Amino acid sequence: MPMFKATRSERRIVLVPFLAAMLILGGLWGRARADDAEKWKEPSRLYDTYCAQCHGMGRNGKGINARSMAVQPRDHADAKGMGAIPDAEIIKAITDGGLSVNKSVLMPAWGKVLSRQQILDLAAYLRHVCNCGTASAR
Amino acid sequence: MSRIAGLISAVALAYFAASACLAADGKAILERRCAQCHALSKPADTSLERLRTRKGPDLYYAGVKYRRQWLVEWLEQPTRIRPAGEFYFEHIRMTPEGDVVNVESLPPHPKLSAADAAAVSDALMGLKGPDGLVKKDAFKKQAVPAMIGAMMFEKLRGCAACHMDKPGSGGLSGPELYDAGLRLQPDYVYAYIADPQRFDPHIWMPALQLSEADLQRLTGYLMSLKETPRK
Numbered sequence: 001m002p003m004f005k006a007t008r009s010e011r012r013i014v015l016v017p018f019l020a021a022m023l024i025l026g027g028l029w030g031r032a033r034a035d036d037a038e039k040w041k042e043p044s045r046l047y048d049t050y051c052a053q054c055h056g057m058g059r060n061g062k063g064i065n066a067r068s069m070a071v072q073p074r075d076h077a078d079a080k081g082m083g084a085i086p087d088a089e090i091i092k093a094i095t096d097g098g099l100s101v102n103k104s105v106l107m108p109a110w111g112k113v114l115s116r117q118q119i120l121d122l123a124a125y126l127r128h129v130c131n132c133g134t135a136s137a138r
Numbered sequence: 139m140s141r142i143a144g145l146i147s148a149v150a151l152a153y154f155a156a157s158a159c160l161a162a163d164g165k166a167i168l169e170r171r172c173a174q175c176h177a178l179s180k181p182a183d184t185s186l187e188r189l190r191t192r193k194g195p196d197l198y199y200a201g202v203k204y205r206r207q208w209l210v211e212w213l214e215q216p217t218r219i220r221p222a223g224e225f226y227f228e229h230i231r232m233t234p235e236g237d238v239v240n241v242e243s244l245p246p247h248p249k250l251s252a253a254d255a256a257a258v259s260d261a262l263m264g265l266k267g268p269d270g271l272v273k274k275d276a277f278k279k280q281a282v283p284a285m286i287g288a289m290m291f292e293k294l295r296g297c298a299a300c301h302m303d304k305p306g307s308g309g310l311s312g313p314e315l316y317d318a319g320l321r322l323q324p325d326y327v328y329a330y331i332a333d334p335q336r337f338d339p340h341i342w343m344p345a346l347q348l349s350e351a352d353l354q355r356l357t358g359y360l361m362s363l364k365e366t367p368r369k
Contacts, residue, residue: 048227049186050342052237053311054299057227062236064222065299065309097344106299108344113335 043125046118050110059129071104082130090123164261167254172197180268186340190225193245196338199267203326206263212321213255216247219321221302221310239310271337277324277357287359295346295356303363312343316365328357 006014047059054073056063061075075081089101094114098107110119168178175193200209223229223244230237250258292298292308301315302308318327329336332353334343348356 049190052227052230053309053342056237057230057232058237062232063311064226064230064237064239065311066236067310068298068308105294105296108296108299109347110344112345112347113340113342 040125040128043118043121046114046122047125050114051122054106069104069106071106073107076126076129079130079132082126083132087123087127090126091119094119094122163254164257164259167250167258168197168261171248172258178265184339189338189340190227192224194224197262198265199271199337200262201264201266202272203323204262205321205323206259208317208321209259209262210252210255213250213258214252216249218244219313221314226311272323272326272329274325276328277361278354279324280354280358282355282358282362284359284362287355287362290352290356291359295348295352297356300343303359305365315360316363318360319362319364320366322360324357324361327360328353331356 047055048057052059052063054063054065054069055061055076056066056073059076060078061073063073066073093101093103093107095109095111095116097109098104100109114122172178177192177196177198179198181188181196220226222239229240229243231240288303290297291301291303297303297315298308300309300312302310304316305314308314331346331348333345334341335345
């Protein structure tokens with residue numbers, strides 16, 4: 001029935017489920033955002049521990065160790081640069097170090113310190129940081 | 139004659155008594171002043187969270203790690219070993235040019251009197267950690283040409299990313315190593331480079347998987363570094 005021709009009681013009947021639907025959807029959306037933040041909490045903590053010393057608090061390649069480096073660490077917030085690197089290469093760089101992907105020896109191999117799952121989670125987190133490309137790390 | 143013998147015995151007795159007191163003193167000072175920041179026995183908690191929240195390096199194996207003479211001097215005049223403190227992430231801030239160390243946030247280390255420093259150093263040298271933590275004579279003491287060592291440290295093996303082998307040259311997140319030859323025992327250095335996670339599970343120093351030759355060369359190079367810290 002067209003809304004503009006509906007009676008007041010008919011409108012009221014539609015309004016209640018409509019409001020309920022909006023509340024539920026709004027709740028789900030908020031929950032999804034919280035889950036998202038929850039999802040990145042642990043990878044972000046790993047980053048703060050192992051990566052930020054060179055790649056920076058801001059994930060921008062400007063960590064406290066970077067000042068004396070001839071070649072700067074990767075800027076993980078740079079969508080263009082990060083978008084050009086396949087997931088497999090990111091995972092390899094973290095696992096086997098910079099030399100394994102023809103990059104600097106100053107990037108350590110973390111494969112004996114971090115678990116495979118932690119490295120996959122970090123790779124997915126890096127996609128989130130640069131907001132570039134799907135997290136196909138699983 | 140018996141008077142001289144008596145005198146000698148009295149002096150000897152007094153010496154041993156004083157040493158025993160000093161030893162008890164050192165342990166007491168450790169418990170009273172050091173235990174809140176340093177682990178004096180092997181912690182049950184080996185989590186990353188403990189590493190992130192501890193206030194200073196573990197000292198339960200200090201006796202196989204540090205050189206006694208360095209401990210005495212350092213405790214009287216502490217210098218900054220970790221440029222970004224312990225744990226580094228808690229003492230850095232962002233600037234447009236890049237992250238910098240928040241120097242004001244770094245707590246100064248207590249200074250001890252000469253007597254206390256000696257007593258505490260003796261007590262620390264008695265803390266050997268678990269059996270087999272550091273293998274004796276792993277380092278073969280062969281001389282390493284300085285140029286080779288520097289090249290390994292600065293270019294070939296990546297140490298300079300996090301550590302300084304000269305003041306002002308190298309990274310800041312790890313302890314400075316420019317006086318490693320004064321501060322650390324070589325067998326400890328060898329063992330740590332070979333397997334950092336053996337000492338600190340989850341530590342943010344990578345497991346480098348170095349060859350025996352490289353381990354010997356790097357240890358030898360670090361033992362040659364005896365720069366006196368500036369501050």
